Amino acid sequence: MKIIVCIKQVPDTKGGVKFNPDGTLNRAAMLTIMNPDDKAGLEAALRLKDQYGAEVTVITMGLPKAEEVLREALAMGADKGILVTDRVLGGADTWATSSTLAGAIRNLDYDLIITGRQAIDGDTAQVGPQISEHLNIPVISYAQKIEIDGDSVIVERQYDDRYHVVKAKMPCLITALAELNAPRYMTPGGIFDAFKADITVWGRANLVDVDDSNLGLKGSPTQIAKASDKVRKGTGEKVNLDADASVEYIVGKLKEKHVI
């Protein structure tokens, strides 16, 4: 079985978010991590590898520095790493990002593609389902459990108040929740090997069946009109009343805001 895991290097927002003077994100000043949902996706792939035997290829699109996150994945147990990087791919929205990754994946044989549900920098959850559409394969989002049954996958797909047990024929794309599992640590031997391993680097020329008009900033249907630092909510009302009057005050506000 061949599994492709799409991963992303993201800023570690736990250390605080830093901005350039022009309001854009100062990525250079922030520590980076493997996106948590993607790491869960990788762990799921590695467990399938342990259980059924599989070749796990990790792929990322980003700046050359994103190679770090591939090496981390190799140290955890992935077999191959592919970095898709090119100036013309920059500034991509989710349409252009998914077009790019689909273009790269068309070079590869696969039974299963696993992506994280969403990245903590953008929080869109869109790239996984969009890749599946470009590749014309089924998607199962929000996976909380993954099993293999012959030429099919059986997945517990989470919803707000339920889950569905869903069966799909491979090839298929699954998006993983961070809650899916607790990702393993890198092993010392793994780190050593990962440091020496060759990372495949692809650029625009390596993308299959994707037009220039679908790539990068130019190929992005959505455009940023404005981005700003979050304006902190100002102090609201503050009252100092006895208990009964306080209750009346709160109930009044809940009604005013249609909460009750």
Place this chain on the structure above:
Amino acid sequence: MALEEYKGVYVFAQQVDNKLSSIAFELIGKGKDLAKDLGTEVTAILAGYQVADLADELAAYGADKVIVIDDPELKDYRTEPYAHAVASVIKEFKPDIVLVGATAIGRDLGPRVSARVHTDLTADCTQLDIGDFPLVAIPGKEQLHNQLLMTRPAFCGNTIATIACPNFRPQMATVRPGVMQKLTKQEGAKAEIINYNPGFTPDNKYVEILKVVKAVTDTVDIMDAKILVSGGRGVGSAENFKLLEDLAAVLGGTVSCSRAVVDAGWKPKDLQVGQTGKTVRPHVYFAIGISGAIQHLAGMEESDIIIAINKDETAPIFEVADYGIVGDLNKIVPALTASLKAELANK
């Protein structure tokens, strides 16, 4: 793509078990605002199996038209038949705007549909407006009017971005549940009903649902809760959290807590809000006996309505609270629970 051919505001009327989700009405409510600015109408896309009788309810909440796609393939939500239904509506009816709820269904359906019709969508919007793009005229660049401006938080709520989709149609967004207001229900209102079926031909993408398992547990993930009743060190003891649990029960909410409470062993870690816990953004956040350390604020200040109860009037929580009440939580919280219980019983 002839952009001027695309007209009207369309909303995906999510239903589960043939019951419309609240987000469907919220999207109609917001859609009406946008449609008014554009001089157009709101059309609800109602997809499912034996769902036609739900159309009146959509009309009662303001839908001008309802496109009903009724097919056995649409019985339970699956990505492919639903994506086919909505993408076919887009190809056939050419809407200018399509809104989908940012739910576990909508966040799967929206991207699949957008990729099929070649547009992009903006995720998890908290504000939608009609305006110009670019926002201010730039010499040498055409300024487009009547564009959908989609505003959303990103980077854990640290930035706010406004996004437009100037050259592709439809303009698509998923919208965070609980943020937009539904209209007052007008019983007896009628919408124009359009029955439409694009035909469903199962293939590999029609995954098989082996089992539907509905949640039997009442422990809601605090990240999904619409109402959170959160307690801090000021609550005083594990036992005293009963006051908060009672309040949460009356409102259909969930109890969460600050780090101090977890450190004291009063509540488990999965209920902790803040930088080292979970980031939450419920519709209503009660901060009870929480002083409001910066690490706590980072995890909850995105909440729509923050109500703080604290006896220390200098507590930093009051700086982010919409409604701050200086007082004794041991007196106020039980009285509030009793009052709400009476209030809701009369409804």
